[in-house]
Amino acid sequence: MTSDFRSSFESVALAAREHAAQTDKNASFPTATIEAARKASLLGLLSSKDVGGLGGTLRDAADLIELVARECGSSAMVLTMHFSGTVVIEAHGDLATRRDIAAGKHLSTLAFSEGGSRSHFWAPVSTAKKDGNNVTLDAEKSWITSAGHATAFVWSSKPTAGSEASTLWLVPNKTTGLSIDRPFDGLGLRGNDSAPVRARGVKIPAAHRLGDDGAGFGIMMGTVLPTFSVLIASGALGLAESLVQKTAEHASGQKYAHLQAANALADLPTIRAYVARMRIQVDMAKALWNDAITALATGRADAGLRVLEVKAAAADTAAQVADTAMRVCGGMAFRKDVGVERMFRDTRASLVMAPTSDQLYDFIGKAVCGMPLFG
Ligand SMILES: Cc1cc2nc3c(=O)[nH]c(=O)nc-3n(C[C@H](O)[C@H](O)[C@H](O)COP(=O)(O)OP(=O)(O)OC[C@H]3O[C@@H](n4cnc5c(N)ncnc54)[C@H](O)[C@@H]3O)c2cc1C
Numbered sequence: 001m002t003s004d005f006r007s008s009f010e011s012v013a014l015a016a017r018e019h020a021a022q023t024d025k026n027a028s029f030p031t032a033t034i035e036a037a038r039k040a041s042l043l044g045l046l047s048s049k050d051v052g053g054l055g056g057t058l059r060d061a062a063d064l065i066e067l068v069a070r071e072c073g074s075s076a077m078v079l080t081m082h083f084s085g086t087v088v089i090e091a092h093g094d095l096a097t098r099r100d101i102a103a104g105k106h107l108s109t110l111a112f113s114e115g116g117s118r119s120h121f122w123a124p125v126s127t128a129k130k131d132g133n134n135v136t137l138d139a140e141k142s143w144i145t146s147a148g149h150a151t152a153f154v155w156s157s158k159p160t161a162g163s164e165a166s167t168l169w170l171v172p173n174k175t176t177g178l179s180i181d182r183p184f185d186g187l188g189l190r191g192n193d194s195a196p197v198r199a200r201g202v203k204i205p206a207a208h209r210l211g212d213d214g215a216g217f218g219i220m221m222g223t224v225l226p227t228f229s230v231l232i233a234s235g236a237l238g239l240a241e242s243l244v245q246k247t248a249e250h251a252s253g254q255k256y257a258h259l260q261a262a263n264a265l266a267d268l269p270t271i272r273a274y275v276a277r278m279r280i281q282v283d284m285a286k287a288l289w290n291d292a293i294t295a296l297a298t299g300r301a302d303a304g305l306r307v308l309e310v311k312a313a314a315a316d317t318a319a320q321v322a323d324t325a326m327r328v329c330g331g332m333a334f335r336k337d338v339g340v341e342r343m344f345r346d347t348r349a350s351l352v353m354a355p356t357s358d359q360l361y362d363f364i365g366k367a368v369c370g371m372p373l374f375g
Pocket of ligand 1: 081109110111112113114117118119120121143144145146189192194349352353354355356357358359362
């Protein structure tokens with residue numbers, strides 16, 4: 001990592017490490033990590049210096065998320081969704097909200113997924129109706145990370161007029177008429193406070209629109225997807241990196257007392273080959289991750305393809321590496337002792353977070369075959 005912010009990233013990762021097991025056990029929000037990020041001004045990492053932020057790059061955010069995910073997947077997810085919302089607000093939000101994010105007073109997230117269109121987040125079925133200077137929202141949002149802790153949601157709906165796919169809004173968490181369910185009792189990322197949120201006749205000022213009416217799809221693809229895709233990949237690769245390290249430590253430390261020649265797990269060639277394959281898989285995915293970030297930073301022609309590839313590759317890598325870690329660490333991995341099973345569960349989320357891995361393979365296949373991605 002070459003980031004200027006390295007020591008503050010490490011302070012956040014340390015807070016994540018201290019609370020990771022409890023966050024998972026109790027499915028509690030990783031408050032200590034988010035507070036450490038706030039104290040280090042890192043909630044404003046992607047906010048412009050003009051509004052008091054750190055003016056960091058996507059690579060900086062990717063490094064932070066990768067480091068934090070090595071310790072706590074839930075913390076990494078909450079920060080990923082905060083930065084994914086932040087980039088929309090930076091581009092289309094009002095000055096006061098941008099300043100609040102930069103000052104660490106505003107936690108953001110995305111409210112895209114809906115019960116109706118499920119993982120096809122680009123096609124909301126929820127509505128927004130003009131009502132004088134207000135807009136009335138009705139929606140069944142199926143999953144929102146940090147639902148009970150976010151200051152406001154970056155929210156999608158059908159446009160108020162026209163046939164475009166969507167419009168985006170800034171919807172404060174405390175808005176009357178919003179009902180936020182209890183968080184899911186999830187398999188993994190148990191502390192990320194993901195919950196369904198319903199809107200019944202919810203009124204917000206029309207000025208809370210983010211971008212033009214009908215411009216949501218373009219913002220989702222042009223602004224959200226590059227950040228979200230790279231940062232979800234960063235979280236998956238942080239988990240994968242930690243799994244390689246934990247597996248190697250376990251294999252080197254565990255002994256067979258009755259054997260002379262092969263007295264540690266790592267003395268078995270089969271075990272070493274598993275560890276080697278894990279290392280290669282993570283290094284390959286990290287090379288693609290680095291290249292995707294470079295492609296975006298330099299405006300390379302293949303940046304769009306890399307954005308699709310990086311999430312699919314990192315999610316599959318993390319899931320496969322976690323499977324191998326469970327196998328190599330044997331019965332101890334089945335228990336909580338080596339911390340592998342928590343990460344095994346945490347790796348499952350990036351496969352099904354939209355765009356899901358299967359959708360990405362379809363999109364990438366279409367792109368490679370010269371077909372339109374949608375329609
Ligand atoms: C931990 C967690 C946190 C989340 N946080 C947020 C959040 O903050 N904001 C938000 O908006 N959403 C969030 N989501 C929702 C997420 O992005 C997906 O929308 C959700 O996981 C989809 O679940 P589903 O059961 O509705 O998927 P379904 O649409 O029912 O998909 C089921 C399966 O069908 C496959 N499939 C669907 N369509 C296609 C296709 N066209 N081609 C090939 N295969 C396809 C999928 O890959 C998947 O394997 C979160 C999800 C998780 C697990």
